[in-house]
Amino acid sequence: MPKKYHHGDLKNALIQAGVEILAKEGAGGLSLRKVAQRAGVSHSAPYAHFPDKQSLIAAISTEGFTQLYTGLEAAISPYSKNPKKQLLEGVKAYVRFAEENTDTFKIMFSGVLEKEKDYPSFVEISSQTFKLVVEVIQACQNAGILPATAPADLMAVSVWGQIHGVVSLALEGQVSHTLLNKHTIQEIASFGLAQMLLT
Amino acid sequence: MPKKYHHGDLKNALIQAGVEILAKEGAGGLSLRKVAQRAGVSHSAPYAHFPDKQSLIAAISTEGFTQLYTGLEAAISPYSKNPKKQLLEGVKAYVRFAEENTDTFKIMFSGVLEKEKDYPSFVEISSQTFKLVVEVIQACQNAGILPATAPADLMAVSVWGQIHGVVSLALEGQVSHTLLNKHTIQEIASFGLAQMLLT
DNA sequence: CGAAAATCTTGACACCGTCAAGATTGTGAC
DNA sequence: GTCACAATCTTGACGGTGTCAAGATTTTCG
Numbered sequence: 001m002p003k004k005y006h007h008g009d010l011k012n013a014l015i016q017a018g019v020e021i022l023a024k025e026g027a028g029g030l031s032l033r034k035v036a037q038r039a040g041v042s043h044s045a046p047y048a049h050f051p052d053k054q055s056l057i058a059a060i061s062t063e064g065f066t067q068l069y070t071g072l073e074a075a076i077s078p079y080s081k082n083p084k085k086q087l088l089e090g091v092k093a094y095v096r097f098a099e100e101n102t103d104t105f106k107i108m109f110s111g112v113l114e115k116e117k118d119y120p121s122f123v124e125i126s127s128q129t130f131k132l133v134v135e136v137i138q139a140c141q142n143a144g145i146l147p148a149t150a151p152a153d154l155m156a157v158s159v160w161g162q163i164h165g166v167v168s169l170a171l172e173g174q175v176s177h178t179l180l181n182k183h184t185i186q187e188i189a190s191f192g193l194a195q196m197l198l199t
Numbered sequence: 200m201p202k203k204y205h206h207g208d209l210k211n212a213l214i215q216a217g218v219e220i221l222a223k224e225g226a227g228g229l230s231l232r233k234v235a236q237r238a239g240v241s242h243s244a245p246y247a248h249f250p251d252k253q254s255l256i257a258a259i260s261t262e263g264f265t266q267l268y269t270g271l272e273a274a275i276s277p278y279s280k281n282p283k284k285q286l287l288e289g290v291k292a293y294v295r296f297a298e299e300n301t302d303t304f305k306i307m308f309s310g311v312l313e314k315e316k317d318y319p320s321f322v323e324i325s326s327q328t329f330k331l332v333v334e335v336i337q338a339c340q341n342a343g344i345l346p347a348t349a350p351a352d353l354m355a356v357s358v359w360g361q362i363h364g365v366v367s368l369a370l371e372g373q374v375s376h377t378l379l380n381k382h383t384i385q386e387i388a389s390f391g392l393a394q395m396l397l398t
Numbered sequence: 399c400g401a402a403a404a405t406c407t408t409g410a411c412a413c414c415g416t417c418a419a420g421a422t423t424g425t426g427a428c
Numbered sequence: 429g430t431c432a433c434a435a436t437c438t439t440g441a442c443g444g445t446g447t448c449a450a451g452a453t454t455t456t457c458g
Contacts, residue, residue: 230445230446231445231446231447232444232445232446233445242445243446243447246447251446251447252446252447
Protein backbone atom coordinates (compact mmCIF):
# COMPACT_ATOMS: atom_id res chain seq x y z
CA MET A 1 0.00 0.00 0.00
CA PRO A 2 2.64 2.56 -0.95
CA LYS A 3 0.99 5.15 -3.18
CA LYS A 4 -2.74 5.34 -2.96
CA TYR A 5 -5.09 7.91 -4.37
CA HIS A 6 -5.39 11.52 -3.39
CA HIS A 7 -1.90 12.13 -2.14
CA GLY A 8 -0.78 8.71 -1.03
CA ASP A 9 -0.65 6.98 2.31
CA LEU A 10 -0.54 10.26 4.14
CA LYS A 11 -1.07 8.92 7.64
CA ASN A 12 2.10 6.86 7.59
CA ALA A 13 3.93 9.56 5.67
CA LEU A 14 3.18 11.96 8.50
CA ILE A 15 4.44 9.52 11.10
CA GLN A 16 7.59 8.98 9.09
CA ALA A 17 8.10 12.72 8.65
CA GLY A 18 7.66 13.13 12.38
CA VAL A 19 10.31 10.53 13.11
CA GLU A 20 12.70 12.26 10.75
CA ILE A 21 12.16 15.71 12.23
CA LEU A 22 12.54 14.20 15.67
CA ALA A 23 15.87 12.69 14.71
CA LYS A 24 17.06 15.89 13.03
CA GLU A 25 15.85 18.60 15.41
CA GLY A 26 14.79 16.83 18.58
CA ALA A 27 11.47 17.01 20.34
CA GLY A 28 11.59 20.79 20.53
CA GLY A 29 11.51 21.12 16.76
CA LEU A 30 8.57 18.82 16.22
CA SER A 31 5.56 20.79 15.02
CA LEU A 32 2.47 19.69 13.16
CA ARG A 33 3.05 22.29 10.47
CA LYS A 34 6.60 21.16 9.82
CA VAL A 35 5.48 17.56 9.67
CA ALA A 36 2.82 18.54 7.15
CA GLN A 37 5.26 20.53 5.05
CA ARG A 38 7.78 17.69 4.99
CA ALA A 39 5.03 15.36 3.83
CA GLY A 40 4.15 17.86 1.11
CA VAL A 41 0.66 18.78 2.26
CA SER A 42 -0.93 21.88 3.69
CA HIS A 43 -0.65 22.80 7.32
CA SER A 44 -3.95 21.37 8.46
CA ALA A 45 -4.04 18.26 6.32
CA PRO A 46 -2.92 16.15 9.30
CA TYR A 47 -6.29 16.77 10.92
CA ALA A 48 -7.84 14.34 8.50
CA HIS A 49 -5.82 11.58 10.19
CA PHE A 50 -5.04 12.79 13.70
CA PRO A 51 -7.43 14.71 15.93
CA ASP A 52 -4.58 16.67 17.48
CA LYS A 53 -0.83 16.86 17.95
CA GLN A 54 -0.87 14.52 20.92
CA SER A 55 -2.38 11.90 18.71
CA LEU A 56 0.45 12.19 16.20
CA ILE A 57 2.96 11.89 19.01
CA ALA A 58 1.11 8.82 20.23
CA ALA A 59 1.42 7.31 16.76
CA ILE A 60 5.13 8.06 16.64
CA SER A 61 5.60 6.54 20.08
CA THR A 62 3.60 3.51 19.06
CA GLU A 63 5.78 3.12 16.01
CA GLY A 64 8.83 3.35 18.29
CA PHE A 65 7.50 0.66 20.58
CA THR A 66 6.78 -1.56 17.62
CA GLN A 67 10.37 -1.22 16.46
CA LEU A 68 11.63 -1.85 19.98
CA TYR A 69 9.45 -4.91 20.31
CA THR A 70 10.53 -6.46 17.06
CA GLY A 71 14.15 -5.64 17.85
CA LEU A 72 13.88 -7.36 21.19
CA GLU A 73 12.19 -10.38 19.76
CA ALA A 74 14.74 -10.71 17.00
CA ALA A 75 17.51 -10.51 19.58
CA ILE A 76 16.18 -13.20 21.88
CA SER A 77 14.44 -15.63 19.57
CA PRO A 78 17.64 -17.40 18.47
CA TYR A 79 18.36 -18.37 22.07
CA SER A 80 15.15 -19.91 23.30
CA LYS A 81 17.16 -22.60 25.06
CA ASN A 82 19.48 -20.18 26.83
CA PRO A 83 17.69 -17.70 29.11
CA LYS A 84 20.85 -15.98 30.23
CA LYS A 85 21.87 -15.31 26.66
CA GLN A 86 18.37 -14.05 25.99
CA LEU A 87 18.65 -11.62 28.85
CA LEU A 88 22.05 -10.31 27.78
CA GLU A 89 21.08 -10.00 24.14
CA GLY A 90 17.80 -8.36 25.06
CA VAL A 91 19.62 -5.74 27.05
CA LYS A 92 21.99 -5.14 24.18
CA ALA A 93 19.05 -4.67 21.83
CA TYR A 94 17.35 -2.29 24.25
CA VAL A 95 20.43 -0.14 24.63
CA ARG A 96 21.08 -0.19 20.92
CA PHE A 97 17.56 0.99 20.18
CA ALA A 98 17.93 3.84 22.65
CA GLU A 99 21.25 4.89 21.16
CA GLU A 100 20.15 4.68 17.55
CA ASN A 101 16.78 6.35 18.08
CA THR A 102 17.58 8.69 20.92
CA ASP A 103 14.80 11.20 20.39
CA THR A 104 12.14 8.63 19.65
CA PHE A 105 13.20 6.82 22.80
CA LYS A 106 12.93 10.04 24.78
CA ILE A 107 9.47 10.82 23.42
CA MET A 108 8.35 7.30 24.29
CA PHE A 109 9.36 7.67 27.93
CA SER A 110 9.59 11.36 28.65
CA GLY A 111 6.01 12.15 29.47
CA VAL A 112 5.52 14.29 26.38
CA LEU A 113 2.62 12.01 25.66
CA GLU A 114 0.23 13.05 28.37
CA LYS A 115 -2.73 10.71 28.38
CA GLU A 116 -1.32 7.48 27.11
CA LYS A 117 -4.28 5.38 28.10
CA ASP A 118 -6.31 7.24 25.47
CA TYR A 119 -4.34 5.50 22.74
CA PRO A 120 -5.20 1.80 22.71
CA SER A 121 -2.57 0.67 20.22
CA PHE A 122 0.08 2.41 22.26
CA VAL A 123 -1.07 0.67 25.42
CA GLU A 124 -1.26 -2.60 23.53
CA ILE A 125 2.26 -2.62 22.15
CA SER A 126 3.88 -1.27 25.30
CA SER A 127 2.23 -3.84 27.53
CA GLN A 128 3.10 -6.52 25.01
CA THR A 129 6.71 -5.41 25.23
CA PHE A 130 6.59 -5.67 28.99
CA LYS A 131 5.12 -9.13 28.66
CA LEU A 132 8.10 -10.12 26.57
CA VAL A 133 10.42 -8.95 29.32
CA VAL A 134 8.48 -10.88 31.94
CA GLU A 135 8.79 -14.06 29.91
CA VAL A 136 12.54 -13.79 29.69
CA ILE A 137 12.79 -13.00 33.38
CA GLN A 138 10.66 -15.98 34.27
CA ALA A 139 12.79 -18.25 32.13
CA CYS A 140 15.85 -16.92 33.95
CA GLN A 141 14.24 -17.59 37.29
CA ASN A 142 13.39 -21.11 36.26
CA ALA A 143 16.96 -21.63 35.16
CA GLY A 144 18.31 -20.34 38.46
CA ILE A 145 19.96 -17.36 36.85
CA LEU A 146 17.81 -14.83 38.64
CA PRO A 147 16.48 -15.24 42.19
CA ALA A 148 12.96 -16.59 42.49
CA THR A 149 12.36 -14.62 45.66
CA ALA A 150 9.72 -12.52 43.94
CA PRO A 151 7.09 -12.92 41.22
CA ALA A 152 8.40 -12.51 37.71
CA ASP A 153 6.59 -9.25 37.09
CA LEU A 154 8.16 -7.58 40.09
CA MET A 155 11.56 -8.90 39.15
CA ALA A 156 10.97 -7.77 35.59
CA VAL A 157 10.31 -4.19 36.62
CA SER A 158 13.49 -4.26 38.68
CA VAL A 159 15.63 -5.54 35.86
CA TRP A 160 14.01 -3.40 33.19
CA GLY A 161 14.16 -0.41 35.51
CA GLN A 162 17.85 -1.00 36.04
CA ILE A 163 18.63 -0.94 32.35
CA HIS A 164 16.19 1.81 31.56
CA GLY A 165 17.54 3.99 34.34
CA VAL A 166 21.15 3.69 33.31
CA VAL A 167 20.27 4.37 29.68
CA SER A 168 18.08 7.35 30.56
CA LEU A 169 20.67 8.93 32.81
CA ALA A 170 23.31 8.46 30.16
CA LEU A 171 21.18 9.99 27.42
CA GLU A 172 20.40 12.97 29.65
CA GLY A 173 24.08 13.62 30.22
CA GLN A 174 23.80 12.71 33.88
CA VAL A 175 26.57 10.14 33.70
CA SER A 176 29.96 11.65 34.31
CA HIS A 177 32.22 12.23 31.38
CA THR A 178 35.06 10.34 33.01
CA LEU A 179 32.94 7.23 33.35
CA LEU A 180 31.72 7.40 29.77
CA ASN A 181 35.33 7.65 28.62
CA LYS A 182 36.12 4.33 30.23
CA HIS A 183 32.94 2.42 29.38
CA THR A 184 30.19 2.36 26.78
CA ILE A 185 26.59 2.65 27.85
CA GLN A 186 26.28 -0.99 26.88
CA GLU A 187 28.97 -1.94 29.36
CA ILE A 188 27.58 0.16 32.18
CA ALA A 189 24.11 -1.25 31.71
CA SER A 190 25.43 -4.80 31.48
CA PHE A 191 27.46 -4.29 34.63
CA GLY A 192 24.37 -3.17 36.50
CA LEU A 193 22.52 -6.21 35.27
CA ALA A 194 25.34 -8.50 36.31
CA GLN A 195 24.89 -7.29 39.89
CA MET A 196 21.47 -8.85 39.93
CA LEU A 197 22.40 -12.19 38.42
CA LEU A 198 23.07 -15.27 40.49
CA THR A 199 25.50 -16.92 38.11
CA MET B 200 16.20 39.89 50.29
CA PRO B 201 12.42 39.45 50.00
CA LYS B 202 10.98 42.67 48.59
CA LYS B 203 13.43 44.83 46.75
CA TYR B 204 12.77 47.85 44.64
CA HIS B 205 11.01 48.00 41.35
CA HIS B 206 8.75 45.02 41.66
CA GLY B 207 10.53 42.81 44.11
CA ASP B 208 12.79 39.83 43.73
CA LEU B 209 11.35 39.03 40.33
CA LYS B 210 13.88 36.43 39.30
CA ASN B 211 12.99 34.08 42.12
CA ALA B 212 9.33 34.97 41.82
CA LEU B 213 9.43 33.78 38.21
CA ILE B 214 11.10 30.52 39.19
CA GLN B 215 8.52 30.00 41.90
CA ALA B 216 5.67 30.80 39.52
CA GLY B 217 7.15 28.33 37.08
CA VAL B 218 7.24 25.59 39.69
CA GLU B 219 3.63 26.26 40.58
CA ILE B 220 2.41 26.19 36.99
CA LEU B 221 4.42 23.03 36.47
CA ALA B 222 2.73 21.38 39.42
CA LYS B 223 -0.71 22.58 38.37
CA GLU B 224 -0.68 22.09 34.59
CA GLY B 225 2.36 19.97 33.84
CA ALA B 226 5.19 20.72 31.46
CA GLY B 227 2.80 21.29 28.57
CA GLY B 228 1.21 24.26 30.28
CA LEU B 229 4.43 26.01 31.13
CA SER B 230 4.79 29.20 29.10
CA LEU B 231 6.86 32.29 29.67
CA ARG B 232 3.83 34.50 29.36
CA LYS B 233 1.86 32.59 31.96
CA VAL B 234 4.82 32.65 34.31
CA ALA B 235 5.06 36.41 33.83
CA GLN B 236 1.36 36.91 34.40
CA ARG B 237 1.39 34.83 37.56
CA ALA B 238 4.27 36.92 38.84
CA GLY B 239 2.28 40.06 38.05
CA VAL B 240 4.52 41.51 35.37
CA SER B 241 4.23 42.06 31.65
CA HIS B 242 4.84 39.30 29.16
CA SER B 243 8.42 40.15 28.33
CA ALA B 244 9.61 41.19 31.75
CA PRO B 245 11.29 37.78 32.23
CA TYR B 246 13.83 38.73 29.58
CA ALA B 247 15.48 41.05 32.08
CA HIS B 248 16.45 37.94 34.06
CA PHE B 249 16.51 35.05 31.62
CA PRO B 250 17.82 35.23 28.06
CA ASP B 251 15.21 32.71 26.89
CA LYS B 252 12.72 30.08 27.99
CA GLN B 253 15.35 27.36 28.16
CA SER B 254 17.17 29.44 30.70
CA LEU B 255 14.08 29.66 32.92
CA ILE B 256 13.65 25.92 32.65
CA ALA B 257 17.29 25.51 33.60
CA ALA B 258 16.69 27.64 36.68
CA ILE B 259 13.64 25.58 37.63
CA SER B 260 15.60 22.37 37.16
CA THR B 261 18.46 23.76 39.19
CA GLU B 262 16.06 24.64 41.95
CA GLY B 263 14.73 21.09 41.77
CA PHE B 264 18.19 19.61 42.07
CA THR B 265 18.92 21.84 45.02
CA GLN B 266 15.83 20.54 46.78
CA LEU B 267 16.72 16.98 45.89
CA TYR B 268 20.24 17.45 47.16
CA THR B 269 19.21 18.94 50.48
CA GLY B 270 16.55 16.26 50.87
CA LEU B 271 19.11 13.53 50.29
CA GLU B 272 21.59 15.05 52.65
CA ALA B 273 18.98 15.48 55.35
CA ALA B 274 17.98 11.85 54.92
CA ILE B 275 21.46 10.39 55.20
CA SER B 276 23.26 12.73 57.57
CA PRO B 277 21.76 11.19 60.76
CA TYR B 278 23.28 7.83 59.85
CA SER B 279 26.90 8.59 59.10
CA LYS B 280 27.91 5.45 61.00
CA ASN B 281 25.50 3.18 59.16
CA PRO B 282 26.06 3.08 55.40
CA LYS B 283 23.27 0.60 54.74
CA LYS B 284 20.77 2.79 56.52
CA GLN B 285 22.09 5.75 54.54
CA LEU B 286 21.51 3.91 51.32
CA LEU B 287 17.98 2.86 52.23
CA GLU B 288 17.02 6.29 53.53
CA GLY B 289 18.59 7.97 50.53
CA VAL B 290 16.49 5.86 48.22
CA LYS B 291 13.39 6.69 50.21
CA ALA B 292 14.17 10.39 49.95
CA TYR B 293 14.78 10.11 46.21
CA VAL B 294 11.50 8.35 45.58
CA ARG B 295 9.64 10.74 47.85
CA PHE B 296 11.01 13.73 45.97
CA ALA B 297 9.94 12.23 42.66
CA GLU B 298 6.46 11.50 43.96
CA GLU B 299 5.92 14.87 45.59
CA ASN B 300 7.38 16.90 42.74
CA THR B 301 6.49 14.76 39.78
CA ASP B 302 6.59 17.40 37.10
CA THR B 303 9.71 19.08 38.38
CA PHE B 304 11.33 15.67 38.49
CA LYS B 305 10.29 15.01 34.92
CA ILE B 306 11.62 18.34 33.70
CA MET B 307 14.93 17.65 35.44
CA PHE B 308 15.41 14.35 33.65
CA SER B 309 13.22 14.39 30.57
CA GLY B 310 15.47 16.17 28.15
CA VAL B 311 13.27 19.26 27.98
CA LEU B 312 16.39 21.14 28.93
CA GLU B 313 18.41 20.79 25.77
CA LYS B 314 21.91 22.12 26.36
CA GLU B 315 22.44 21.52 30.03
CA LYS B 316 26.16 22.18 29.92
CA ASP B 317 25.35 25.81 29.11
CA TYR B 318 24.05 26.32 32.63
CA PRO B 319 26.93 26.11 35.10
CA SER B 320 24.90 26.14 38.29
CA PHE B 321 22.78 23.29 36.94
CA VAL B 322 25.88 21.27 36.14
CA GLU B 323 27.32 22.15 39.53
CA ILE B 324 24.41 21.00 41.66
CA SER B 325 23.70 17.91 39.61
CA SER B 326 27.29 16.73 39.74
CA GLN B 327 27.37 17.53 43.43
CA THR B 328 24.32 15.35 43.87
CA PHE B 329 26.03 12.53 42.05
CA LYS B 330 29.06 12.99 44.25
CA LEU B 331 26.85 12.49 47.28
CA VAL B 332 25.61 9.22 45.84
CA VAL B 333 29.14 8.05 45.15
CA GLU B 334 30.14 8.74 48.75
CA VAL B 335 27.33 6.62 50.11
CA ILE B 336 28.11 3.85 47.67
CA GLN B 337 31.76 3.90 48.62
CA ALA B 338 30.90 3.71 52.30
CA CYS B 339 28.70 0.72 51.53
CA GLN B 340 31.50 -0.94 49.64
CA ASN B 341 33.88 -0.36 52.52
CA ALA B 342 31.35 -1.85 54.89
CA GLY B 343 30.92 -4.91 52.69
CA ILE B 344 27.30 -4.11 51.93
CA LEU B 345 27.90 -3.63 48.24
CA PRO B 346 30.45 -5.55 46.16
CA ALA B 347 33.80 -3.86 45.64
CA THR B 348 34.22 -5.48 42.25
CA ALA B 349 34.00 -2.09 40.55
CA PRO B 350 34.97 1.51 41.25
CA ALA B 351 32.46 3.42 43.32
CA ASP B 352 31.42 5.71 40.47
CA LEU B 353 30.48 2.80 38.24
CA MET B 354 28.64 1.11 41.05
CA ALA B 355 26.93 4.40 41.87
CA VAL B 356 25.56 4.76 38.35
CA SER B 357 24.24 1.22 38.56
CA VAL B 358 22.48 1.75 41.86
CA TRP B 359 21.22 5.21 41.02
CA GLY B 360 20.15 3.97 37.60
CA GLN B 361 18.22 1.15 39.21
CA ILE B 362 16.22 3.48 41.41
CA HIS B 363 15.85 6.17 38.79
CA GLY B 364 14.66 3.68 36.21
CA VAL B 365 12.00 2.14 38.39
CA VAL B 366 10.75 5.57 39.44
CA SER B 367 10.72 6.89 35.88
CA LEU B 368 8.86 3.89 34.52
CA ALA B 369 6.32 4.15 37.30
CA LEU B 370 5.75 7.87 36.75
CA GLU B 371 5.29 7.28 33.03
CA GLY B 372 2.63 4.70 33.67
CA GLN B 373 4.79 1.91 32.31
CA VAL B 374 4.46 -0.21 35.43
CA SER B 375 1.46 -2.48 35.29
CA HIS B 376 -1.58 -1.56 37.27
CA THR B 377 -1.70 -4.94 38.96
CA LEU B 378 1.82 -4.49 40.30
CA LEU B 379 1.13 -1.01 41.58
CA ASN B 380 -1.90 -2.33 43.42
CA LYS B 381 0.25 -4.71 45.38
CA HIS B 382 3.28 -2.50 46.02
CA THR B 383 4.16 1.17 46.37
CA ILE B 384 6.84 2.66 44.18
CA GLN B 385 8.94 2.84 47.32
CA GLU B 386 8.67 -0.90 47.77
CA ILE B 387 9.40 -1.73 44.15
CA ALA B 388 12.45 0.49 44.12
CA SER B 389 13.67 -0.90 47.42
CA PHE B 390 13.21 -4.43 46.17
CA GLY B 391 15.34 -3.69 43.14
CA LEU B 392 18.00 -2.23 45.35
CA ALA B 393 17.93 -5.26 47.63
CA GLN B 394 18.88 -7.41 44.65
CA MET B 395 22.19 -5.63 44.47
CA LEU B 396 23.05 -5.77 48.16
CA LEU B 397 25.33 -8.38 49.65
CA THR B 398 23.79 -8.42 53.12
C1' DC C 399 22.81 65.60 41.47
C1' DG C 400 23.14 63.47 37.23
C1' DA C 401 24.70 59.85 34.17
C1' DA C 402 24.65 55.06 33.57
C1' DA C 403 22.83 50.67 34.40
C1' DA C 404 19.12 47.71 35.65
C1' DT C 405 14.38 46.79 35.29
C1' DC C 406 9.92 46.75 33.30
C1' DT C 407 6.14 47.98 29.51
C1' DT C 408 4.37 48.30 25.01
C1' DG C 409 4.08 46.81 20.54
C1' DA C 410 5.36 44.03 16.88
C1' DC C 411 6.81 39.67 14.31
C1' DA C 412 6.81 34.89 12.94
C1' DC C 413 5.41 30.50 14.33
C1' DC C 414 2.26 27.33 16.45
C1' DG C 415 -2.16 24.31 17.31
C1' DT C 416 -6.71 24.31 16.06
C1' DC C 417 -11.07 25.12 13.79
C1' DA C 418 -14.51 26.40 10.03
C1' DA C 419 -15.59 26.61 5.31
C1' DG C 420 -15.04 25.03 1.03
C1' DA C 421 -12.73 22.49 -2.87
C1' DT C 422 -11.27 18.07 -4.68
C1' DT C 423 -11.29 13.29 -5.16
C1' DG C 424 -12.54 8.45 -4.38
C1' DT C 425 -16.52 5.05 -3.32
C1' DG C 426 -20.65 2.67 -3.56
C1' DA C 427 -25.71 2.38 -4.63
C1' DC C 428 -28.69 2.17 -8.26
C1' DG D 429 -22.37 4.95 -15.84
C1' DT D 430 -23.79 8.48 -12.89
C1' DC D 431 -24.63 10.64 -8.90
C1' DA D 432 -24.87 11.42 -4.04
C1' DC D 433 -21.97 10.79 -0.23
C1' DA D 434 -17.83 10.26 2.43
C1' DA D 435 -12.99 10.89 2.77
C1' DT D 436 -9.32 13.88 1.97
C1' DC D 437 -7.02 18.13 1.37
C1' DT D 438 -6.65 23.57 0.99
C1' DT D 439 -7.41 28.15 2.43
C1' DG D 440 -8.06 31.39 5.80
C1' DA D 441 -8.71 32.74 10.29
C1' DC D 442 -8.25 32.81 15.57
C1' DG D 443 -5.80 33.12 19.99
C1' DG D 444 -1.56 31.81 22.19
C1' DT D 445 3.59 31.53 22.20
C1' DG D 446 8.79 32.91 22.20
C1' DT D 447 11.44 36.65 21.05
C1' DC D 448 13.07 41.21 19.87
C1' DA D 449 13.22 46.45 19.54
C1' DA D 450 12.09 50.75 21.42
C1' DG D 451 11.10 53.33 25.09
C1' DA D 452 9.71 54.38 29.96
C1' DT D 453 10.81 53.98 34.78
C1' DT D 454 13.61 53.21 38.64
C1' DT D 455 17.82 52.23 41.20
C1' DT D 456 22.71 52.81 41.77
C1' DC D 457 26.80 55.29 42.23
C1' DG D 458 30.54 58.41 41.06
